[in-house]
Amino acid sequence: MFATTAFTAAPGVSTGHAAGFSRNLASSAVPHTPAAAALDPSAADSYGAAALVGGSALALLTATSKRSKAQRRTQKAFRLVDNIARRADAPGTVDLCAAPPGGYCEKLEKCERRKTRTVMVGSVPVGSDHPIATQTMTTTLTSDVEGTVAQIKKCADMGVDIARITVQGMTEAKACEHIKRRLLEDGYHTPIVADIHFTPKVALACADFVDKVRVNPGNFTSGRKSFDTISELTEEDIKEAQAGIEAALVPLVLKLKEKGKAMRIGVNHGSLAERILFQYGDSPEGMIASAI
Structure with missing residues (x-):
């Protein structure tokens, strides 16, 4: 292994x-x-x-x-x-999860989809019995409005359903408004997803213009890992960290709900918060805890 x-x-x-x-x-x-x-x-x-x-x-x-x-x-x-x-070696550590009896797939030659609720990303329905939507991510600088619009249009012409763009800061968040407007003016209704890291205020800003916001729970409030050690983690420390996450996340959730837009909680195994690594180690359980 x-x-x-x-x-x-x-x-x-x-x-x-x-x-x-x-x-x-x-x-x-x-x-x-x-x-x-x-x-x-x-x-x-x-x-x-x-x-x-x-x-x-x-x-x-x-x-x-x-x-x-x-x-x-x-x-x-x-x-x-x-x-x-x-x-x-600490008490309460959970063993790695094993696959369920019989495996995840009943038949190798047949795709079985789990029944889920429909989530609308712009005009594209995702989940349930709807066709599986294709999504891509742009490679342009988001601040380059013309280049980003051209690339999204090209992807849409090739059949892509959803386009994700990285939004690192307020400059890129403001560019999202112009990108979305330009696409609509040219007759393209391809939903735009804002990919957010480190900055909750940027997520709030671009929520006015994009169709979905993706946040990484590993760094949404805790920022970049510094490799500083955590020698002890008390219940108070955990509650304080969770309160900080709630304070940053709830306004975004309420805003997206008000505007009828979607959110993705996108866990990244390579960017789990140091608190999660200390609690769960480098494990699948840590990814689950980071998401919920």
């Missing part, structure tokens, strides 16, 4: 620490095949997974020529891995 990861300790990291890290990496009970994981999901030791992730990150960190900066980042990476490892 995982290949052996080799790394060289950075200057300032003791050989004993690096050796211990290597031993933990080598001895971790991570299954080597998908079959082994399916037969015994609990064998996928979180410490081993964390060590593999940490080892890969460490290999990149030690390649830098800035010695002092590499030392600091490497030490933070070690501490983060250790925290995740300790969390794996």
Whole structure:
């Protein structure tokens, strides 16, 4: 399942620490095949997974020529891995989920769709028994209104149902108004999805112009990960973090509901918040907790 990861300790990291890290990496009970994981999901030791992730990150960190900066980042990476490892042994840790009896698909040659409610993204119905909608994402700078409009029109002409654009800041949020207006003026009703990271106020601003807003719960309020360690996480800390998320998310939800627009909670495994990593480790449970 995982290949052996080799790394060289950075200057300032003791050989004993690096050796211990290597031993933990080598001895971790991570299954080597998908079959082994399916037969015994609990064998996928979180410490081993964390060590593999940490080892890969460490290999990149030690390649830098800035010695002092590499030392600091490497030490933070070690501490983060250790925290995740300790969390794996804490009470209440949930084992990895196994597939349901019989698997997810009844027949390999037949597609079975689960019954869901219809969600309208602009004029395009998604879910239920409606045809599966195709969505793409633009590669232009969103601030380049002409280039973005041209690319969306080209995609629509090829049969794409929905177009997603990245909205990094207020400049891009304001551009969404012009992009949507230009498309409508040219007879294109392709729904536009705003892809939001880090900035709740940007989501609120572009909600007036786009048909759907996608937020990443891993960084919607917590921002970019800094690899600072969380040595302790109390119930009060968790409640405070959840209150912050609610304060940022509720106004957006109410605004979209008022305007009859859709929202997507798009979890990204690579950008789980540090609090979630500390609580659940690098696991599917962490992705679920991040979403709900």
